[in-house]
Amino acid sequence: MSADQEKSMTGTTLQASQLQRMLSGQTILQDISLTVAPGDVVGLLGKNGSGKTTLLETLLGFGFASFGNCSVWGEESTKMSSDCKQRIGYVPQRDELPGEMTAKQLFHLYRQLRPRWDGDMVERLMPAWELSETKRIRRMSEGQKQKLAIVLALAHQPELLVLDEPVASLDPIARRQFFQQLMDYACSDNRAIIFSSHIVSDMERIVNRIWCLQGGQLSCDRTLDDLYESVVRVSYKGELAQAQKVAIEGLLHSEEDRVGGQLILNNWSQGRLIALQNCGLENITVSGLSLEEIFLYLHGAKHE
Amino acid sequence: MSSVSQYRTCLAYLVVPNRAYSIFILGLVLATTAVSIYLYLRGAERALQAGWFFLTACFSVGLFVLPFRMRQLLMSRAFVLSSVGPRVLIASGAFICLLWALCVAIAVYSVEGLSIVAVILVFWGTGSLLIAGATVVPAAFLLAFSLLMFLPSLLPASVSLAPLAQSFELWLGCVIGLLLALACWASLHRYVQNHPLAPSELSLEVKSSHGPFFTWFANVRLSGSDFDNFLKVVQNSGRPVLTFVVGSGLACVMWVIGGSMLSWLRGGEFLFWLEFDNESGMFYLGFLFIPAAMALTVGQSILRKTRTLWLILPGDRKRQMKYVERAFGVFLASAFTPLVLLALLAGAWGLVPVDKTAALITGATAFSILLFYWIMFIYGRDESWIGIVNLLAAPALIGIVGGIAGAHTGSWLWMYLLAAVIVGLVLIIRIKLYARWERIDYTQLLTARLF
DSSP states (O other), rough: OOOOHHHHHHHHHHHEEEEEETTEEEEEEEEEEEEEEEOOOEEEEEETSHHHHHHHHHTEEEEEEEEEEEEEEEEGGGGGOOHHTTTTEEEEEOOOOOOTSHHHHHHHHHHOOOOOOOHHHHHHHHHHHHHOOSBGGGGOOOOHHHHHHHHHHHHTSSEEEESSSSSOOOOOHHHHHHHHHHHHHHHHHEEEEEESSOOOHHHHHTOOOEEEETTTTTEEEHHHHHHHHHHHHEESSOOOOOHHHSSSSSSSEEEEOSSSSEEEEESHHHHHHHHHHHHTTTEEEEEEOOHHHHHHHHHTTTOO | OOOOHHHHHHHHHHHHOOOHHHHHHHOOOOOOOOHHHHHHTTOOOOOOHHHHHHHHHHHHHHHHHHHHHHHHHHHHHHHHHHOOOOHHHHHHHHHHHHHHHHHHHHHHHHHOTTHHHHHHHHHHHHHHHHHSSOOOOHHHHHHHHHHHHHHHHOOOSOOOHHHHHOOOOHHHHHHHHHHHHHHHHHHHHHHHOOOOSSOOOOOEOOOOOOOOOOTTTTGEEEEEEEEHHHHHHHTTTOOOHHHHHHHHHHHHHHHHHHHHHHHHHTSOOSSSSSSTTHHHHHHHHHHHHHHHHHHHHHHHHHHHHHHGTTTTSOOHHHHHHHHHHHHHHHHHHHHHHHHHHHHHHHHHTTTTGGGGGHHHHHHHHHHHHHHHHHHHHHSSSSSGGGHHHHHHHHHHHHHHHHHHHHHSSSSSHHHOOOOOHHHHHHHHHHHHHHHHHHOOOOSSSSOOOOO
């Protein structure tokens, strides 16, 4: 291993700074700055059309940033060296597998393209995921293709794994197997994972960091623990005037009933508990939210 | 291993295809023989001759696989380290080529016994060139369908080789062909000497596919070569192109054979193949159409699939563009080489008017240069050859376009000038394309139904 590689192993895996991306005159990504370090398992959340795929593809150098820059292990992503590419695994949103090949032929081809091919892992995963090596890819179902794409992305032991909605076509059993595999993978040293998914309940079992894209901007870049601690549900007894509500910082949602109400608050801290008590509220209890609820509240979907 | 068994091993590897393809070939031979004999017994006097011509044409198609397999063996570490040396391999290939030349000679002799030596010389020259060169898959298919489509024009009722035999241009063509053959042999020999061993990461992939024979070719490639892997990805799933070619080829063949059979069954004259007489314009037009249509489709397909390879293949965008260009060049050369070869054959058989032999000479030269172009595409270990190859390809293209157009219009100078302008424009477009590709956005390339 070269000195540069060794250095990059311990440093930042991926970095983007003030990233902006325009396609056909439309701004898709705006002012995005982020870093991914070894060990990070990042979940990318966002509504349809929020720019998740564009962000992932831009980070990996498929397209050029209109402004700002992004680098992978210190190399500009659109000019990555061969060594750098060998350390990346990618599962695209839509399968790009050659339909005329069988999985066996494809593995043979990829083995030549990937020096660090882990044949044992492939041999273990294929039967476990009920994939046939002799079936032509075009005859496979969407779920099977997606599984195969995941196997291909994992098989060369990448240090950065990027998955763009990898579980969209998977059944619940396959999803569970996939996340188990991903957890095993994430436990290895110097690995980083970024994946987008709409199935948030699955995601929260594995990620330790969350990115939320909203209108092309990164509205949230926090660790999962931080997110759980900072976005909370506050239940209370008493009455809160409209003016007091407006004054509450980070209020995402509020509900009232006859005896009290609930507030969903962002950027929660102990100091704000005292502030709420000063508003005359009683029996204040603070509880956590699931990631799905957090996502919905952050995106305003629960206002209705 | 004795020298006889060495030759036998080489010959077996070079000529015996895998099971699926063997069945196809055997079926073709048996069916053609049966139909020819049946038609002959029913009174069609030219049926046997036509059958022989057809099988010879099929042999020609098969011949294109020969240099390809030779290259596989030459690049194989296991082969070079074995007791079977490259010289045995080359000699085996040459033997097969000689057999082919004899088959063609018999076919020609059955039509016209004169000047057979000159014809063999021409074929031997081109055959040697084929052995010295290398080939890729589309050429075989293209040649097959071109032959099937235009074979009628190769079977005129009466062919006189005498005017051609006395033609200065023909002999000049033979000399040029042989000289170029020697040059190619020398380059091959030098190549073998300079590269006795393939890089250690390369290995030979000779296992046969048990699938349909169309998938057979894709499996015979070098393992570990980035460019071969690129070709494998972009061409393996070229089934739409093959479907198009197979479909259109079969439609034409059915039209020719079906129409002829129908005419004969209705009591008309037996025309096993339609004849073009002197309609050489149609002949060339048809030849040009198929590779052009294929080139467009393949080019588009390769460009789209390149997105998939961004994170897999080494190198930046510029290098990927070179891969694309090289793949496209291999395809183009392999598509046009049989075209020019067939034009030569057609001319030698008297299909193209004798006063157009200058076009044949141009074609022969262009063919040789194209073959050189082809060799470099195949043998080049990296993409640094591309620029040189393009410089060599430019005069070849000018020769082909100018020669063919000049032969038909009589305005040689203007046609060559026009061809030069067109080729110049193509090269300028190439420069622009490279500049554009440096900034290409892969996310904007369509990903749906890439394969």
